[in-house]
Amino acid sequence: MVFFCEETAARVPRMKLTPTSLGILPVAALTFGLIAAGPARAQFVEGPYIAGAIGMNYLDDAKFRLDGRLNQGMAALGQPNGGQLGFDFGGVGLLSLGWGFSNGIRLEIEGSYRTNEVDSANGAAGLATPGGHSGRQDSYGLMGNALVDLVRIGPFLPYVGIGAGYLVTSFNDLNGRPGNGALRLRADDTGGAFAFQGIAGIGFTIDQVPGLTLTAEYRYLESLGPSIPVRYVNAAGATVLSGKADTESRNQSFLLGLRYAFNAPAAAPAAVAAPVAARSFLVFFDWNRADLTARARQIIGEAAEAARAQPTRIELAGHADRTGTPQYNLALSRRRADTVAEELVRRGIARQDITVTALGETQPLVATADGVREPQNRRVEIILK
DSSP states (O other), rough: OBOOOSSSSSOOOOOOOOOOHHHHHHHHHHHHHHHEEEEEEESOOEEEEEEEEEEEEOOOOOOEEEEEHHHHHEEEEOOOOOEEEEOOOEEEEEEEEEEEEESEEEEEEEEEEEEEEEEEEETTTTTTTTTOOEEEEEEEEEEEEEEEEOOTTTTTTEEEEEEEEEEEEEEEEEEOOOOOOOEEEEEEEEEEEEEEEEEEEEEEEEETTEEEEEEEEEEEEEEEEEEEEEEEOTTOEEEEEEEEEEEEEEEEEEEEEEETTTTTTOOOOOOOOOOOSEEEEEOOOOOOOOOHHHHHHHHHHHHHHHHHSSOEEEEEEOOOOOOHHHHHHHHHHHHHHHHHHHHHHHTTGGEEEEEEEOOOSOOOOSOTTTTTOOOGGSEEHHHHO
């Protein structure tokens, strides 16, 4: 956080490209690049969600200078007009409401609170005395964020994002306690300004509760130019000078949290044998997948044993739900049927005894509207004839 002096009446906040703030620029570029690309190969949040997190906040040292009138008054008293405050590690909490667009892009509104106690001070009248400082800085933010979920790796889903909004910075009982009758700085007021942030995190899906994700995040948050009223008092506590200081607040936060998506699909049922006709087996698949689970292999093994017990022909009919285009679903149902055929051959069934048919989304077990993820429609039917 930096206080700075502007001598003119018309002041325009300017963003300083510090090494820390430059660090979020690659995050911003990557975020908007991925938004343009529109990833769609993993299962992403669709519809409304709520998220919360708590953690640790590091607040950069606060260098400060006073505004023009206060600066002139301090100079007339032969006092310095600048100094620096340091802060302990503090706490941070945030709550957000968002919407996922099923393609990895999420938009959200976030409210946050951060607090850090003053632990060091130097320069500026009344702040040089060892052990003579006290108080804390709080901040309250309201941000709009754009985030992109990246490629899922098992239960892990990394994401990045950027945000912009408004941050209110508050000095609470900031107080210097000098000896020898010198002036001391007092501040117990607030000021607000534009703020921006960069976000990088990873989510861990909790399969036992559909829609629930554990998150771990890093956030860099900076605000520009809030003016906070300050004053100097004498040993008797009377105000000698008053004015404002313009600030910048730079925060680095490390958080753990939870996110809950309200429209998450129910967990897919385990693949089970369902004799919908005599000597018939059903193998179910996860959404947009054509690989076999352990339970699916067990069912195929049972079908293979039945076929060997009484030599017969085997018909495989692949199916898909209606979340893709008809052309894509036809190809997906074919891949599923081919996968089952390969497993039957591995278990000793002759390939020439197997007939494969791809039916796509044309013969659902459960009739649904277009775009609905229905686990019972993602299947291959094994028919022994």
